Amino acid sequence: MINVDSRSSKPIYEQIIDGIKENILKGILLPGDKLPSVRELSSMIMANPNTVSKAYQELERQKVIETLRGKGTFVALNFKPKLDEDSLKNLKAQMKKIIIEALYVGMTKEEMFDMIDKIFKDLEVEK
Amino acid sequence: MINVDSRSSKPIYEQIIDGIKENILKGILLPGDKLPSVRELSSMIMANPNTVSKAYQELERQKVIETLRGKGTFVALNFKPKLDEDSLKNLKAQMKKIIIEALYVGMTKEEMFDMIDKIFKDLEVEK
Amino acid sequence: MINVDSRSSKPIYEQIIDGIKENILKGILLPGDKLPSVRELSSMIMANPNTVSKAYQELERQKVIETLRGKGTFVALNFKPKLDEDSLKNLKAQMKKIIIEALYVGMTKEEMFDMIDKIFKDLEVEK
Amino acid sequence: MINVDSRSSKPIYEQIIDGIKENILKGILLPGDKLPSVRELSSMIMANPNTVSKAYQELERQKVIETLRGKGTFVALNFKPKLDEDSLKNLKAQMKKIIIEALYVGMTKEEMFDMIDKIFKDLEVEK
DNA sequence: GTGGTCTAGACCACC
DNA sequence: GTGGTCTAGACCACG
Numbered sequence: 001m002i003n004v005d006s007r008s009s010k011p012i013y014e015q016i017i018d019g020i021k022e023n024i025l026k027g028i029l030l031p032g033d034k035l036p037s038v039r040e041l042s043s044m045i046m047a048n049p050n051t052v053s054k055a056y057q058e059l060e061r062q063k064v065i066e067t068l069r070g071k072g073t074f075v076a077l078n079f080k081p082k083l084d085e086d087s088l089k090n091l092k093a094q095m096k097k098i099i100i101e102a103l104y105v106g107m108t109k110e111e112m113f114d115m116i117d118k119i120f121k122d123l124e125v126e127k
Numbered sequence: 128m129i130n131v132d133s134r135s136s137k138p139i140y141e142q143i144i145d146g147i148k149e150n151i152l153k154g155i156l157l158p159g160d161k162l163p164s165v166r167e168l169s170s171m172i173m174a175n176p177n178t179v180s181k182a183y184q185e186l187e188r189q190k191v192i193e194t195l196r197g198k199g200t201f202v203a204l205n206f207k208p209k210l211d212e213d214s215l216k217n218l219k220a221q222m223k224k225i226i227i228e229a230l231y232v233g234m235t236k237e238e239m240f241d242m243i244d245k246i247f248k249d250l251e252v253e254k
Numbered sequence: 255m256i257n258v259d260s261r262s263s264k265p266i267y268e269q270i271i272d273g274i275k276e277n278i279l280k281g282i283l284l285p286g287d288k289l290p291s292v293r294e295l296s297s298m299i300m301a302n303p304n305t306v307s308k309a310y311q312e313l314e315r316q317k318v319i320e321t322l323r324g325k326g327t328f329v330a331l332n333f334k335p336k337l338d339e340d341s342l343k344n345l346k347a348q349m350k351k352i353i354i355e356a357l358y359v360g361m362t363k364e365e366m367f368d369m370i371d372k373i374f375k376d377l378e379v380e381k
Numbered sequence: 382m383i384n385v386d387s388r389s390s391k392p393i394y395e396q397i398i399d400g401i402k403e404n405i406l407k408g409i410l411l412p413g414d415k416l417p418s419v420r421e422l423s424s425m426i427m428a429n430p431n432t433v434s435k436a437y438q439e440l441e442r443q444k445v446i447e448t449l450r451g452k453g454t455f456v457a458l459n460f461k462p463k464l465d466e467d468s469l470k471n472l473k474a475q476m477k478k479i480i481i482e483a484l485y486v487g488m489t490k491e492e493m494f495d496m497i498d499k500i501f502k503d504l505e506v507e508k
Numbered sequence: 509g510t511g512g513t514c515t516a517g518a519c520c521a522c523c
Numbered sequence: 524g525t526g527g528t529c530t531a532g533a534c535c536a537c538g
Binding site for chain 5: 392393394428429431432435
């Protein structure tokens with residue numbers, strides 16, 4: 001379900017966060033679904049429990065998941081996206097960087113849009 | 128010319144690398160142009176010479192710039208982008224992450240394409 | 255295991271790189287083996303941690319070693335040599351220089367081939 | 382006659398030294414031949430006179446060339462190669478490094494010997 | 509514990 | 524003047 005690559009330069013806790021968000025977007029995880037416990041997930045992906053815990057905490061901070069004390073962790077029921085200026089600016093900066101990199105390895109604008117289209121299709125597989 | 132934010136979580140040397148690449152793409156820096164010396168740039172942006180040096184060395188490794196022995200550092204004359212598989216995969220992964228983030232703050236596909244268009248226009252200012 | 259001569263004109267970080275590559279070729283270091291940590295190696299060879307770090311980063315860039323986040327640095331499992339034109343040209347230039355030097359101190363072609371054979375034997379000690 | 386690449390990481394004065402030695406080995410320059418003056422050569426190869434001067438001094442130290450005061454610089458008449466232990470050790474170390482590099486970009490022993498043969502043929506063109 | 513980044517300040521080779 | 528290397532010592536993110 002979640003792929004974690006300890007060789008990647010991306011921190012493992014970030015990989016977990018992104019993996020869970022991706023599963024929610026794809027509809028594999030639905031609002032109200034129970035997530036594996038910290039211990040379960042940490043043994044599934046061979047990671048340190050502290051690392052999984054950090055990811056869950058961050059997801060909870062972002063209100064993507066909810067912890068019900070004693071019952072476990074669940075995909076939030078009423079997640080409302082909020083588009084604040086800061087995150088928009090941030091996204092734009094990151095996107096800009098990627099575009100510059102892409103131009104520098106020789107990709108054209110068309111190839112980039114194709115790539116993005118593919119990513120969108122990939123995300124809608126299960127919806 | 129190059130803006131560096133020492134409070135950003137992005138390493139300073141990366142900001143330098145990205146800034147220079149951006150200036151080249153925009154046509155502000157042309158092939159053959161001399162870059163400020165390590166010491167000059169380091170004092171311009173209030174950073175340590177070693178930090179600037181690291182950025183220059185990485186840019187040279189990528190063949191974006193060239194150093195002429197004892198004369199200084201210059202924008203490479205014949206930069207040839209080469210699209211290797213690794214960097215492509217990497218780009219796609221980063222793009223995916225950003226798209227997921229964008230969807231999570233409520234952006235639509237159209238808004239994303241708009242944003243990308245704006246970035247492209249921004250990069251062509253001087254071309 | 256790794257000999258470093260601080261009086262040599264060859265930079266220390268290069269000596270580290272070459273030493274590790276040699277140990278891998280000889281089979282003293284096997285794929286997956288853990289390398290000493292930056293701090294360990296730096297104290298072993300009486301060098302600054304930054305110097306060792308630089309060597310490790312260059313080896314990682316060449317995909318000779320891999321770092322696992324927070325766990326340490328390891329000999330890469332699946333190293334695939336790739337023969338690009340640049341490095342080939344470079345090798346030939348270096349080889350030419352050495353041959354010229356050798357002829358200048360009076361070595362014959364045969365003596366050179368003998369020397370090379372010896373080097374090959376030396377590298378296969380543990381294989 | 383002598384090719385100098387200011388982009389190369391090899392110091393220019395070394396390129397001059399190697400270039401002259403190569404020309405002598407090839408027979409393009411014969412014992413007793415006059416070399417261009419420092420000023421002539423420096424303007425021919427677009428280098429700083431000091432750099433050419435340094436190269437000539439080093440060649441003279443190695444007894445490869447001789448300076449006759451007021452007359453100019455000449456290829457030495459009676460150059461005798463001397464194979465001392467130090468330079469042999471040095472050559473072997475350099476050769477070892479190159480061989481390791483070559484193995485690391487995937488060359489086989491045969492390909493290396495082929496490469497060396499080609500270099501020898503190249504050096505004997507004019508003999 | 510691990511490696512990654514940065515600073516301050518030094519020395520060197522090269523041009 | 525230029526960049527390249529090294530040291531000493533600090534701080535941080537990550538697991």
